[in-house]
Amino acid sequence: MRMMNSSSSFVGGAIQIGLRASLISLAIVIGLDARAQSQGGHPDVDGDGLVFAQEHILGTSPISSDSDHDGYSDLEEIARHTSPTNINSRPDPAKRLGVGMAAHAQSDGVHVLVSVFMSDMNLRAKQLEIGLYGHNQMLPLSNTFLAQHATLSYHAASLASGCVALIDIVLDPAMVQAAGHLTVWARAGIVGSGAPTAAATIHLLSISGVIVWAMPVQRPGASETKDGADLVYMPLIPAPSGGGSGGNGSGSGGGGGAPGTWEPGQICFQHSTTVGADGASTVNEVVSAACVAGWDGFCPPSCTSSVGSTFRTVDPLVLIGG
Ligand SMILES: [Ca+2]
Numbered sequence: 001m002r003m004m005n006s007s008s009s010f011v012g013g014a015i016q017i018g019l020r021a022s023l024i025s026l027a028i029v030i031g032l033d034a035r036a037q038s039q040g041g042h043p044d045v046d047g048d049g050l051v052f053a054q055e056h057i058l059g060t061s062p063i064s065s066d067s068d069h070d071g072y073s074d075l076e077e078i079a080r081h082t083s084p085t086n087i088n089s090r091p092d093p094a095k096r097l098g099v100g101m102a103a104h105a106q107s108d109g110v111h112v113l114v115s116v117f118m119s120d121m122n123l124r125a126k127q128l129e130i131g132l133y134g135h136n137q138m139l140p141l142s143n144t145f146l147a148q149h150a151t152l153s154y155h156a157a158s159l160a161s162g163c164v165a166l167i168d169i170v171l172d173p174a175m176v177q178a179a180g181h182l183t184v185w186a187r188a189g190i191v192g193s194g195a196p197t198a199a200a201t202i203h204l205l206s207i208s209g210v211i212v213w214a215m216p217v218q219r220p221g222a223s224e225t226k227d228g229a230d231l232v233y234m235p236l237i238p239a240p241s242g243g244g245s246g247g248n249g250s251g252s253g254g255g256g257g258a259p260g261t262w263e264p265g266q267i268c269f270q271h272s273t274t275v276g277a278d279g280a281s282t283v284n285e286v287v288s289a290a291c292v293a294g295w296d297g298f299c300p301p302s303c304t305s306s307v308g309s310t311f312r313t314v315d316p317l318v319l320i321g322g
């Protein structure tokens with residue numbers, strides 16, 4: 001993992017993040033990171049750690065680090081599992097550690113972001129583990145892999161005493177294509193205090209060679225564990241190089257990479273329920289699916305035919321409890 005002004009010590013399969021930095025040098029870290037992420041036509045104009053392509057997919061503002069103006073940055077809200085675009089969705093102040101994930105595509109591959117909120121800067125006391133689940137196997141990502149494929153940066157949090165760490169992992173699309181379905185998971189905890197207390201997953205799949213993020217969408221009043229999950233199949237297609245109009249997000253994110261049979265301006269909206277569990281994995285069945293208009297995306301012709309199909313993923317609750 002390329003790290004700026006930080007150090008790391010490795011314990012077992014987990015990464016223990018350590019930071020030798022004053023607040024002044026932290027500001028330098030953030031500045032360097034923003035500059036680094038501006039390369040390749042993917043600017044992070046508002047400095048919240050989310051490049052344009054990511055903000056576009058999330059529907060967050062590329063020119064405001066706090067899209068809904070609730071005092072929590074877009075990145076922090078990802079880590080703390082609240083909506084960055086709903087001012088009434090705010091983090092639980094009692095939770096001192098949070099892990100969330102997002103994904104987008106760039107020309108160098110699929111970027112999976114792991115956002116870690118910490119209420120204090122005692123980073124040596126935090127333990128973070130990142131892994132893959134595919135082919136019915138849990139595979140913690142090795143430190144060697146992360147060193148080669150991930151970057152780490154630190155960003156300001158709503159609490160002056162805390163921070164948000166952002167781990168940006170670049171995956172070869174061929175990994176997802178080979179697996180068909182691939183879940184990336186992350187969990188974090190306090191060193192020496194037993195089980196992790198925060199976890200997140202992101203589910204990727206390959207449809208006709210296009211990498212798709214099965215992105216959860218919030219349904220007001222619904223209980224995810226009881227009612228199943230609502231998902232949209234968000235295609236992760238790199239924007240053309242030099243793209244990024246900087247406008248209101250009405251066009252450049254989709255790029256031209258979707259097969260011609262995919263319907264533009266629509267997205268595959270699905271509802272799935274858990275029909276079984278096997279160790280850390282759950283078996284989920286798609287109970288409804290349809291192309292829904294009004295999205296800046298593409299809907300594959302296979303959308304409706306996915307009803308009745310099952311897929312396996314990892315239950316974040318199991319990652320915490322296990
Ligand atoms: Ca933003």
Ligand SMILES: [Ca+2]
Pocket residue numbers: 066067068069070071072073074077084085
């Ligand atoms: Ca916010």
